[in-house]
Amino acid sequence: MENAQVPQTTIQRLPAYLRCLLQAQANQMPLVNSNSLAEMCGTNAAQVRKDFSYLGELGTRGIGYDVGELIGHISRVLGIVERRRAAIVGFGKLGGALLGYSGFGERGFEIVAVFDNDRSKIGTSADGLMVHGMDDIERVLRELDVEIVILATPAAATQGAADKVVSGGVKAILNLAPVLLNVPEGVAVRQVCLSTDLQILSFHLAQGGKTDL
Amino acid sequence: MENAQVPQTTIQRLPAYLRCLLQAQANQMPLVNSNSLAEMCGTNAAQVRKDFSYLGELGTRGIGYDVGELIGHISRVLGIVERRRAAIVGFGKLGGALLGYSGFGERGFEIVAVFDNDRSKIGTSADGLMVHGMDDIERVLRELDVEIVILATPAAATQGAADKVVSGGVKAILNLAPVLLNVPEGVAVRQVCLSTDLQILSFHLAQGGKTDL
DNA sequence: GCTTGTGAACGAATTCACAGCT
């Protein structure tokens, strides 16, 4: 049960399990079994059981899984029992849209700062947060104890922003710009690129739907 | 070279290759080899060669790959030689931000319509497009020959919107709402959920960076 | 010489099938 050996793919499914379990809880279901959970998440029962087995023995044979317990356990594994502090860098349309999005708050994250280098935006406030400039970003990130940064900057500015964010002590970056980031060992980056996803969808159209996604 | 057997993982890397190749082209590089391309994309040379081998014999031994040819070939495989017609459903902050994003146009997609069911938005125009209501969405999707839809709707409205989109003949959906979509066989869905990515990053923080992402 | 293309070896993830517990 050394969780250094939880497979990557399992980790990537944990958020979906969590979402389904919260939904089950909202529906007053005290228990789920691997079958029903699999159906809710779009997987299969064997996958569910195998995934959970990497985290420990979480269920009861003959019965199933206790929804509340399982939520607690997964939240602990994901490290979101206490809210994680996040910041948005790049307060353009996209950054602004993300700041207004309530989903982060419901899923374990609190946006505690926003940064941009546009003089006309710095100092203005949005959703209760003041927009900071990029000059003192390292200091502000440290002062506010920011753990995760969402980069919503223009492509050309992104690597530079990432460098500052890293030197501000941040160890996890969600990059929304279509650029490969160069970061030191020990900093985790996840890349989200909608154009990439559209291109993958286009491939499936080109195949006439003959392949699964 | 039956491309029904191009591995999923290879397909998912093609957009990144394409991006790097376009960059190489912009830098006046007529040729690349598997090493340099791997470096640009953050993979390794063996992976690059294997991936391309699924698409045919695209390179020249002793020389490398012709950048222009390779761009053409990958674009063809991805089905983006001619622009694909896309629409955005849900014209909230996120939908609005996406409409204003120029990256889609540069990567093979044209946003040809926007939909929302908010009375106060319908009929207004944004970025040269009029916002349509949801009532006649099937008809409009067909008239404009929309191939791909981006769902940027509130969670609760998403499945309903997806159903209409599907009955409008659309076979590819990019879903930005945190809900598992139920769609008929033959419709491709890709799910993007930033909260999910943040949770995965949180896991890595919880592990103290001991795991790769 | 250099670089691709690819079978073969390896490793990772999914699925199977059943033993073990309630």
Place this chain on the structure above:
DNA sequence: AGCTGTGAATTCGTTCACAAGC
């Protein structure tokens, strides 16, 4: 009886290492 947990089998993907060709 019902459902989990897990080794074993299978499938899928990556990496290796070298032969083929420029």
